[in-house]
Amino acid sequence: MSSNALELTHVSRDFNHGKFHAVNDLSFMIKPGEIFALVGVNGAGKTTTVKMCSTLLTPTSGSILVNGYDTVTSSQNARNAVGMVLGGDRGFYPKATVLSNMRFFASLAGVPYRQQSEQIDDLLDQVNLSEKRTACVNTLSRGQKQRLHIARALLGNPKLLLLDEPTVGLDPDIALQIRDVITMMANQGIGILLTSHSMPEVEELADTVAIINNGKMCVQGNLADIYQYAHxxxxxxxxxxxxxxxxxxxxxxxxxxxxxxxxxxxxxxxxxxxxxxxxxxxxxxxxxxxxxxxxxxxxxxxxxxxxxxxxxxxxxxxxxxxxxxx
Incomplete structure (x- = not known):
């Protein structure tokens, strides 16, 4: 079984009966604890790639392994190893408390009932929301909701975290807090796939950067590799x-x-x-x-x-x- 948090091998995804190639022969891997940034213009194929990694879409060809599990042949095992953060105001029951929401999603994530309280307390503490556990979600600020999204995604101890524009629309000071949380998660050994239009954010966080265009890989590597490729x-x-x-x-x-x-x-x-x-x-x-x-x-x-x-x-x-x- 692969030791990588995520591994894509010659992955393609077509739409409209093969007339549109959203992703074309994409290959990369993410190691445990690595922050891998996927960068591209709108329509480059980032969202389609993230959806395939989360098992929401199946690839037309190629293979995707999450924690060693194939997203097609072992989709449930792969799904259990993924935490996904889409952000925004949706995704929670707004009139329910933070604790009630976390208990509900802990059950969906398969966290045993006897372990839920301890795991929820630990995650809320990590994202600095312990004092908001009895507050209704609709009373939280946007930054607090984003931190709650991250806490929810970490229920069940996933090996891979998918972050789609995690700081978009946030005030700079709140965005810094979210970046600190992301770094902390990587330091705990979680592989992270990050998509962002904020290049300073990618520079600060990413160990590896991949730039895609029209669904194809242009270049991947560290910042020096990207600069060298761009001349x-x-x-x-x-x-x-x-x-x-x-x-x-x-x-x-x-x-x-x-x-x-x-x-x-x-x-x-x-x-x-x-x-x-x-x-x-x-x-x-x-x-x-x-x-x-x-x-x-x-x-x-x-x-x-x-x-x-x-x-x-x-x-x-x-x-x-x-x-x-x-």
């Missing part, structure tokens, strides 16, 4: 007032050999982001030079910094699109 090292930003002297297309042409240039209009200004590849040694000087040789005023607000995961993701997404971002 991005530094990022520059500056703004210009619209002018006949220079256009966004001109600036894209200036740096076309060693960077991807993104431009968007904000408050009557053009905001430029230049994503430099590894060949550029002096980005700041390159920008100054291109303006100076054309006798144009150099933007006074040029900032250059090390590239982030979000920058690398933008490069990969840009390369997988046929239309330009203006």
């Amino acid at each position: 991005v090292s530094k990022t520059s930003m500056f703004s210009l007032a619209p002018s006949e002297a220079v256009t966004p297309d001109d600036i894209k042409q200036w740096f076309s050999n060693n960077a991807i240039v993104l431009c968007r209009s904000v408050s009557a200004k053009w905001n430029f982001t230049i994503l430099w590849n590894n060949a550029s040694e002096s980005p700041q000087q390159d920008i100054v030079h291109q303006f100076s040789v054309r006798e144009l005023a150099v933007p006074p607000d040029i900032v250059t910094r090390p590239s982030t995961l979000e920058d690398a993701f933008l490069v990969i997404a840009q390369e997988n699109r046929h239309d330009e971002i203006i």
